[in-house]
Each structure stands twice: as structure tokens, then as C-alpha cells.
Amino acid sequence: MNKDYNPREVEKNAQEVWDENSCTREKLTRSKDKYYVLSMFPYPSGKLHIGHVRNYTIGDVITRSNIMKGRNVFQPMGWDSFGLPAENAAIKNNVHPEEWTKSNIAHMRIQLKNIGILYDWDNEISTADPGYFKWEQWFFLKLLKKGLVYRKLSEVNWDPVDKTVLANEQVIDGKGWRSGALVERKKIPQWFLKITDFADDLLNDIDKLDGWPESVKLMQKNWIGKSKGLNINFVSESSSEIFTAFTTRPDTLFGVTYLAISINHDIASNLSKKDEKIKNFITKYQKQKLSEETSAKVEKDGVFTGKYCFHPITQKKIPIWIANYILDNYGTGVVMGVPAHDPRDYDFAKKFDLEIIKVIDNEKSTNSLPNVEKGTLVNSSEFNGLKSDIAKEKITNYFQDNNLGEEVVTYRLRDWGISRQRYWGCPIPVYYHEDGTVYPVPEEDLPVKLPKDIKLDGEGNPLDRTSEWKDITCPVTGKKATRETDTFDTFFESSWYFLRFLDPHNEKEMFNKKFKSWLPVDQYIGGIEHAILHLLYARFFYKLLRDEGIVDNDEPFISLLSQGMVLKDGAKMSKSKGNTIDPDDIINKYGADTIRLFILFAAPPEQNLEWSDSAIEGGYKFLKRFWKLSYLVCNSYDVPKNKNNKILIKHNETIDKVSTDLFKRKSYNTAIAAVMEFFNSLSKSIDEESISNEYAKRCISSMAKLLYPITPHICFAILSEIKAEKASNPEWPEKIEGVDVGQEVQVIVQINGKLRSKINVKSDLKEEEIVKIALEDQKTKEYLAKASILKTIYIPNKLINFVIK
């Protein structure tokens, strides 16, 4: 051990030892005490960013602390290597996506190794590897056979200049990012997975996810959005046409003053054939994207169809409009307009001067409309005076009994569109005959690989333009055929990667059943931005795998830690803002332990983290002090006798505290604070020479063990110096016995809830005795002098509150 802390040397030594001792294959043969730690694998964008460092440091703390507790921990790492940035780089720098991706991976792998994370590198995977994506093609064909996959027309962002489909992020203010052309909506046939068949399964199983944050579970529940409502039939005046509107608020039925239908509704397109005005309206808004967000925010617009229908109860005539804010992928694409009780309908009615009838009364509604709250019905004939919930039920029954409508259950969740018109993705393994018939690629021809020789210039879809790849002869019929040129959504790859990690080199199957016992993943760690889509798709995929008998359980991730983002100057780090931090710079300057320490100390894991250059310096200083003190204790501290055991009590308290923080609370910042506190006390005891050499060593060793999961390199070096200890993955420290009996505790004394005094008492005293001591306390006496005690509240070992007059 050198006198001075040299992170570069310390880290190199430790990493060499860990590298040599890795034996993943042997580990995976045993499932006793198995613990599968998974951090969300990165997209290989080129450089690790601080968010990755945070994610992977948390994963490593969980991994190392569990190894120390004797668990058999598997922690893999790989690459989510298909995706848009590779194509963008190809267009910009004329480099092949594969080449670009591979060199990024090579660089980022080194970066990860430099942080000292204990990965099972033998099991590394890359999703762009045909050995990986072969199995998702194989699985897709299973689903196709089962009828869980279908094709339908669906809208995309179409850049009319580049003749290409754009991702949402490539559309800026409605214009294409490269061409600047006004982006249009275009309907093309695309593949879908029937996730809606599993809506109830996905919803109900959320209750099994005890180890997930409530917020994430709630977000998923709301996303699935199961709701009971009523499909109401409105009969048209002029013909026998029926408009079925879905509503979750039958209680507002008497407030309906118009009917609004979506521009994509069949009736709308029929009318547009005859009416120029309607045609223009539809053409205009068909070019614009309509999401829930735009539906809420868009300037409401509409066109009157000239038609009316009858209110199903009052028989009043109601105008039918085509409106730009009606979603056609939720409900029926027809909405009953209730301006008084829906903000969007309100805006619409105001603009077109439609009638507004208030039918719900509550405290809030006295003078402000629209009012979405429940309340008591008014202006609703025989339903007047009923509360919303009862009215909903009665009105629903009325409709069912009179065949005017039907109670239905709807979901917000939509089927998962998995087609992407991109080159850098996994080819969808089907082909088409000239008549359009779909054929699955025979299993023995899998994987369908990507052609290497392609032209990527931002125009069109390269696969569509590569006829050597696209045009084939049908292996079954010998007829001319063309391959599917769409590739999978990259969420497809990340929905099952945690299986493949266990058996990455298997050429015969997706995943061998002997690894089943390693599932589900015990601890999953990743960014909160994935709370819905990725996690929902992975849960869905797991159920599909279960139904195929590939896995045995219902849910893939037992416990989930959703980490917050890393901010600089209050904003998300991004290249455009120029506020990025390169982890390499920090590691070069201070070492990996410092960045690990800082990133865990600066904020609790699930919260956003504000980056600070000066605070990182503080972490470095602490490690230097820790090194210096350890050196002193190991080399030149020689005090034979222990003078008091306060510091030993602190030793024990710190072990308790850090154990709870690491294993139960996942509160790494407070665990570090506790160790720092202990360090300060120990430092003082050593200065005062009140602790013996033997106990000082014991304290240093415990501290190195407590910090081992967080700053493993320096702790490895210090434990090596103490010699008696196992330096690599040591055991979790134990308390010193017999030092903390008969402790004193501080009890605070409050008068009317205000802190007035503090008393020290033995922790095993009874309530009466403690109250007696408190009443004798000088300060308390002063406050109680002229008062009478109305009530005494005692919280054991914490406080006494005298309520006085």
C-alpha cells in the first residue's frame, strides 16, 4: 500500500483480479440462491453518458452487496444495437450502420470495464447479431401461426420529398428534419401484435408486482385504461343510419347538443364524396397527426354534415359534425358532444355557437363551465336529483332494456404496431407472392439477414430499393416473390433479451429450459422514461413466451428500480445544449470510485440528479482521507488499549444503518452519509488515541466492507492491506458483540408540541419513570410553573409532550 491514494493504479490492480476470477458458466449451473441483476442495456450511441453510469453503478451496488451476502449473482451486459441513430450516422458520415455500431460497442465496452462493474462478460449479447435476432424471427412466426399477429392499414409520418417514413422525433414543427417538407399522414399496411388480447392479463398481474414502485404500476394501469361505458345508438333523421357513440359518462346524456365524428370514420369519407366542403376539411386534417395530446391541444375545428340525428331519450334533433379532435383508435370514433362537461367539447361548441346545457350540479359548477366533476343531475327529466354514479347505472340499464345501446368495456391500450420502414432493424420473416398472399419464411431459412450492400442516403427504405435482396423465388412454390421490407420495432429486441443473456450462444433454440430456474429477473434497474412502453412490452412478451412453454412464470421482473435522470443546470443533458459530461474525463481525473461515489451520494436513485463539478471533488477528498487513515492504521498506529466503546457502538449502528439502506431501502445516499459519519468519529478517536490498534483495524475493515459495493477498487486495496481479510467480494461485516448494552437514549420534551428540553434516560425505563424524570427537569419545570397539565403524550424512546393550558 502506497502512502498516497493513486486511483489509476488501485483500479487497474483490482480490475485485473476480477477479470481473472469471472466464471459465469459454472455460476449458471447452480440456481441455489440465484440472484439475477439486470440493468437496462444501452443503445450503443458511441459514448457512455452519465445516465448510463448512474444506472450501471446502481446495478453493481446491488450485485456486489448481494454477493457479499452469499448469493449467486448473475449480472450480464449487452447492446440494444438496432435503431435509428445508426442510420442517421450512416446518412451523415457515409459509414455503414453495422460498422458504426460495432465500433461504438467496442468503445463503450472499454468504458464500462473502466467503471469497474462486475459484469458476466462471457454472456454479452448484441441484438443486431443474426444469432440473436434469428430467435425473435422464429418466435414471430409462432405468433403468426397462432393468430396473434395481423396486418392492417395504419398511418405513418410521410416525408413527401425524401419519400420516406419519419419517426416522431424526426418531425419538427410538422416538417421533415432533413427536407423541411410538410409531413403528411399516409396509410400503409403494417404488422401488429395483439397486445389487446392480453389487456386484462397485463392489468390484473400488476397486482403481483410487489417489488415495483407504485407510481410505475399506476402509470401502467392508466395506460391500459380499462373503463366501463355505454355505446349509445343515435338514429339519423334522414335515413336509418345509426351512429354509435361511446361514452364513459352516461350521466351527462341530457347535455348532448351535437354529435362529432372522426375524419377517418366511414361516414365521413362517404359524405366527402358528395360534398366539397367536407372533402376539403378531411383532406386538411388528414395530413395532421392526431394523438391524445393533439386532440386536447389542437385548435378545435369542424364541419357540419347537414345531417341530424335524434336524441335517444328526448328525441330532440341533434346536429352531426365532423371534428378534427375525435380519436378514431379509441371508442367508436363517434363522440356525443357534451359542452358543459368536457373541455374539448366546450371549446368546440363555443367556436361554432352550439348549445351548452348544464346537466351536472356540484359545488364547483356554480359559475364555471366546463365542469368534468361528478355531481347531481339537473335538466335530465326523470333522472334529476340522482348522483352521477347512480345515474350512470340507471341510464345504462334504461338503454340496455330498450335496446338503445349496450354496456361495453373499453381499453385505452392499442395493439402494438411492430413494423418499421427502416434498414437497421430485424427483418420481419415473411414474403409475398405477386397476388399479395403472405408466406412465412421456412424455419430452416432463418435468420433472414440484412443485405450488407445498401444505399443509405435518407431517401426511401433501403431494403425496398435493394432488389437483389428483396426479390426472391418462393421456396415452396417456386413462384416469384418479394420479401417483407419492414423491420421490427426495436422494442421487439429489448422485450426478451434477459432470456438470451442466460443462454447467449445457443444455436439450436431461443433459450434452453435448464436456465428457466434463473427467471424471473430478481432486480431490474433502468430509467423512469421506460416506465410504460418498454416495461409493458417486455411484460407482454413474457406472457407470450409463457404460453409457448418457454418460461414458467407470469411476470419477468420481480423488483424494479426506476432511476431518475441526470440533469445539468436544471436541464436534461444533451448535445444540442452543450451541457454534456463525459464520464471518461471524470474517470481520468479522479478514478472510477470517485464517480461512483458521487453519483450515488448526490441524490436518491429514483430522483433526478443535479450534476455538480465541485461536489465530485468532495467525493474524491473523502476517498483520499479514507486511504490516508487506513494507511495510518495499518502502518504506524500503535495504541494497545481501548479507552471507551462509544466508537464501537457507532460501528455497530453504522452496520445496521447501511444494511437497511442498501438491502431494504435502496437508499445509497444515506448509506454513504452514515459511513462518512462513522469515518469522522473514527478519525477523531484515532486522533485522540482513544481506540486500540486492534479495534481501529476492525473499524477500517468494516468501513471498507460497507463501502465495497459502492467504491470497490479502493476497498479492495484497503482490505488487501489488512491481510486477514478476503479482499475480493468479502463477506458483509459483522457487529462487535457486547458493546451496546444498557444504552442511554435522548428523549425530547415538548410543551404543546414545541421543543423545550431534552433528557437522557436509560432505554429500558418505564413510561412513569421517564415522565417523572422529565417533570424534574429544570427547564421543563420553568415552563410548567403556572400551568396545569391537560394531557401527557409519550412516544417510547422518542418524546414526551405535555399539553397545558
Add this chain to the structure above:
RNA sequence: GCCCGGGUGGCGGAAUUGGUAGACGCAAGGGACUUAAAAUCCCUCGAGAGCAAUCUCGUGCCGGUUCGACUCCGGCCCUGGGCACCA
């Protein structure tokens, strides 16, 4: 707009089940060491009043519940994430 988080000193944060607000750290100020600087070490550090003991106020804003509220309830403001083709 909707769904889910967050708001506490100059800054990052702590307070685990409603019970001492500000642990731990950063920055700042003062001091020691040094020819000097760096490094290191020591002291002070929410606001106001007071010579002091000490007192009053204080956890985004307004109100409520409670002996007691950063914590629970109602309303509002600001801010981060998600809204289905970024991953």
C-alpha cells in the same frame, strides 16, 4: 390537455410509521501550516431579535385535520418524465 413524479439553507440533499427540520456533503467566510501557492487541518455557516441564556419565524403558495404536519386532506403555482416511430 391527460397520467405519474418532484418543490426543504447559497447548492445537492437528510428527517425510514404523524414526533428534535436542515444529518452527510459542496460552496462561502475566518484561522493554522508555508517565503508563497497548492494540498491538508481547525472553526463558523436557515432568517430575525438579544451582551447573553434564550426567544420568534421558517420545508413552493392558500386553507384544513391533529397535542404535534416537510410528512395526512382540499385547492392553487412552478418544474421533470410519459402520451404509442428516440431509446
